[in-house]
Amino acid sequence: MSELDRKLFLGGRLKRLRHDLNLSQTKMAEDLGVSASYLNHIERNQRPVTAQVLLKLAATYDLDMRTFTSDADPSGEADLTEVLADPLFKDLRAPKREIADLVAASPTVAEAMLRLYRAYKERRTREVIDLSSAEILNEQSPSDWVRDQIQAAHNFFPEFDELGETLFEALGGDPHTLEAAAERKLQSDFGIGVRFMPASVMLIYERRYDPHRRRLMLSESLSPSSRAFAIVYQLALSLHGADLNARVERAKAPDLASGRLFKIALLNYLTAATLMPYGRFHEAAEQCGYDLELLRAPFGVSFEQAAHRLTTLSRPGQRGVPFFLMRIDSAGNVSKRFAGGKFPFSRFGGACPRWNIHQAFQSPGRVLTQVIETPDKARYFTLSRTLDRGLRGWDGGAFAEQALGLGCELKYADKLVYARGLDLTNPAAIEVGPMCRLCERPNCVERAAPPVTRTLSVDEWIKSATAYPFAG
Numbered sequence: 163m164s165e166l167d168r169k170l171f172l173g174g175r176l177k178r179l180r181h182d183l184n185l186s187q188t189k190m191a192e193d194l195g196v197s198a199s200y201l202n203h204i205e206r207n208q209r210p211v212t213a214q215v216l217l218k219l220a221a222t223y224d225l226d227m228r229t230f231t232s233d234a235d236p237s238g239e240a241d242l243t244e245v246l247a248d249p250l251f252k253d254l255r256a257p258k259r260e261i262a263d264l265v266a267a268s269p270t271v272a273e274a275m276l277r278l279y280r281a282y283k284e285r286r287t288r289e290v291i292d293l294s295s296a297e298i299l300n301e302q303s304p305s306d307w308v309r310d311q312i313q314a315a316h317n318f319f320p321e322f323d324e325l326g327e328t329l330f331e332a333l334g335g336d337p338h339t340l341e342a343a344a345e346r347k348l349q350s351d352f353g354i355g356v357r358f359m360p361a362s363v364m365l366i367y368e369r370r371y372d373p374h375r376r377r378l379m380l381s382e383s384l385s386p387s388s389r390a391f392a393i394v395y396q397l398a399l400s401l402h403g404a405d406l407n408a409r410v411e412r413a414k415a416p417d418l419a420s421g422r423l424f425k426i427a428l429l430n431y432l433t434a435a436t437l438m439p440y441g442r443f444h445e446a447a448e449q450c451g452y453d454l455e456l457l458r459a460p461f462g463v464s465f466e467q468a469a470h471r472l473t474t475l476s477r478p479g480q481r482g483v484p485f486f487l488m489r490i491d492s493a494g495n496v497s498k499r500f501a502g503g504k505f506p507f508s509r510f511g512g513a514c515p516r517w518n519i520h521q522a523f524q525s526p527g528r529v530l531t532q533v534i535e536t537p538d539k540a541r542y543f544t545l546s547r548t549l550d551r552g553l554r555g556w557d558g559g560a561f562a563e564q565a566l567g568l569g570c571e572l573k574y575a576d577k578l579v580y581a582r583g584l585d586l587t588n589p590a591a592i593e594v595g596p597m598c599r600l601c602e603r604p605n606c607v608e609r610a611a612p613p614v615t616r617t618l619s620v621d622e623w624i625k626s627a628t629a630y631p632f633a634g
Contacts, residue, residue, distance in 0.1 A: 170216070173207040174266035180205075183223065194218045207267065224478055226316070238265040242272050245279045258538075280306065304420040308427055309499070311413055317500045318476035319431055321409070325402055326435025333436075337461045340437065341390040344397045348378070352400045356393060358382050371396060387464040395433040402432060431474070437463055438471045444482050447472065451579030452483060454529075466549055469568050473502040483574045486542075488513055488567045489549070492523050497564070505542065505569065514594035519546040519567035531580050533572060535591040544569030545580050 180190050187205070191198040194215060203209040211219075220227050239262050246256045265272045284303070333343040348354040354371075356378045364370065364381040369392045371378050378396050380389055399406070406425050415421035438461050450456040458468040466489070475482030486501035490513060513519055518532045526548045535541045549564045572589070575581040 169210040171207045172211050172266070173205045174269055176201075176211065176219075177205045178269050179219075179223065179225075193222050226476060226478070226481070238269060238272055241276055245276060248279075304417070304423045307416060307420045308423045311424055312427060312500060316476055317473050317502050319409075319428065319474075320477065321405070322428060322432040323435045323440045323474075323477065325405065326398075326432055326437075327439040327441065329398065329401065329436045330439040337437070340462070341393055344390075344393045348393065348397050348400065352376070354378055354396065354400065356380065368392075369395075385464065387458075387462060387467060390462060391433055391437065391467065394436050395429060398432045398436060399429055406432070434463075434467060434471050434474075437461060438468070440475070440477060441480070443471060444475055444477070444480055447475070447482055448577075451582075452577065453579045465547065466566055469566055470498075470500065472568070473500045476502055483570050483577055485568055485570050487569075488519065489564055490519060490567075491564050494520070513567065516592055516594045517544065517546075517567065518592075519544075519565050522546040522548050522565040522567075529580065531584075533575075533584075533589040533591045534569075534594045537593075537595055541572040541589070541591050542569045543572050543575035543578065543581055543586075 180187070183190075185193075187201050188198045191201040194201065195218060196215065200209065204211055204215070216227060219225055242261050242265060243258065245251075246254065246261065330340070333340050333347065345356050348356065354376045357380070359379045359381060361381050361383040364379065364383075368381045368384055368388065369378070378393070380392055384392065406428050409428055410421050410425050413421075413424060415424055443457075443461065446460060447457055452472065454465055454468050458465060461468070463471075469485075469487060472482065472485045473487050476484070482502075484502040486505035487499065488496060489498035490496050494513070496513070517534055518530050522528070522530055528547065530546045532544050532546070533541060534544055544567055546565055546567045549566055570578075572586060575584075575586050
């Protein structure tokens with residue numbers, strides 16, 4: 163049965179969309195050409211969303227129908243399932259149907275439960291026994307808040323894609339001369355000079371900006387791709403600082419640290435959109451079958467930068483494969499996770515030890531592929547590879563400190579060069595889960611040790627975002 167033939171009860175998502183757009187029922191009903199009472203019935207799941215209404219929604223509000231009508235909400239249902247799998251709630255045995263109904267009908271209540279659970283976990287981590295403080299229940303780490311903002315937008319910010327394309331053309335429209343053109347524009351328009359410094363002087367920093375001397379200092383240890391990113395990053399900030407501040411202001415960050423991190427994430431996005439302008443990058447990705455080595459070369463970017471950019475290709479009429487991405491270290495600490503498509507990331511833990519992203523450390527520099535199946539029976543094609551932070555740059559060094567996992571729903575795998583020659587109709591799928599307590603498979607420990615995870619501090623997050631560009 164096709165997506166448009168079956169009955170779709172999407173009241174909760176429609177109501178959330180209306181609230182996000184700050185529209186009344188009457189105004190949305192006018193936009194869709196239906197009566198306010200009919201729209202009310204749809205929002206209360208007393209009427210299904212028809213094909214005509216879906217098409218009108220997509221045309222009026224520029225929606226991605228595959229995301230809006232997807233069976234699972236990776237930022238809601240999977241998160242709540244993970245929470246209710248805690249031993250604290252084991253006796254409740256909450257059915258998946260009830261969880262799905264709650265997320266669909268009352269997404270705000272579901273989010274409130276997630277925040278309470280996060281506060282509970284953070285308090286337990288700090289081993290503070292006084293739970294009477296109301297303040298702790300409202301806590302959300304800046305990095306968690308930023309990730310929620312990015313995922314709410316499906317890691318797609320079209321206004322910064324457009325600014326990036328414009329800046330790319332203003333710098334000559336040639337990836338091979340982009341760095342030099344950006345350095346000249348920094349000097350001519352803003353009086354900012356670029357100076358390369360010995361690693362022994364820069365110490366733990368790879369880039370530093372001195373506002374008093376108007377000097378951008380870059381470590382000589384930076385790889386060419388990271389050097390270009392750092393220079394364009396500074397130029398994008400100088401040109402579009404006001405646009406970035408306005409977008410952060412609209413997000414209503416709960417505190418200064420959260421707003422600061424969100425601005426860094428958006429600035430990373432804008433920088434990548436300049437180095438890899440949407441139209442060119444999307445066309446190149448489609449032509450080379452999403453081969454990351456072939457894709458990164460013409461833009462002069464790293465494996466990680468190209469992989470991260472793939473998760474942002476959601477422009478209507480020019481969409482790419484909806485990828486998800488995770489970056490971990492050898493201990494399993496997660497420092498980056500983004501999704502342009504659906505994937506049930508663990509919100510309170512690391513990656514399942516059965517996913518071969520952990521095995522990538524045993525084969526540095528090699529791309530490992532795998533088909534995985536999550537508890538909801540959804541299947542995904544994934545590829546994993548180590549990254550390098552040595553003096554030779556992110557790619558090809560001897561000491562692999564981090565690994566990157568990239569994947570998509572199996573139905574898109576036939577577009578990827580990495581899946582050629584595989585039987586995608588009946589693949590050998592490995593069952594994985596968001597985290598160990600959801601799986602309860604006794605053999606998991608034999609395959610890989612469960613990852614140890616922790617939340618990065620604000621200083622660590624900022625250092626990661628500035629030292630390793632396009633991070634978050």
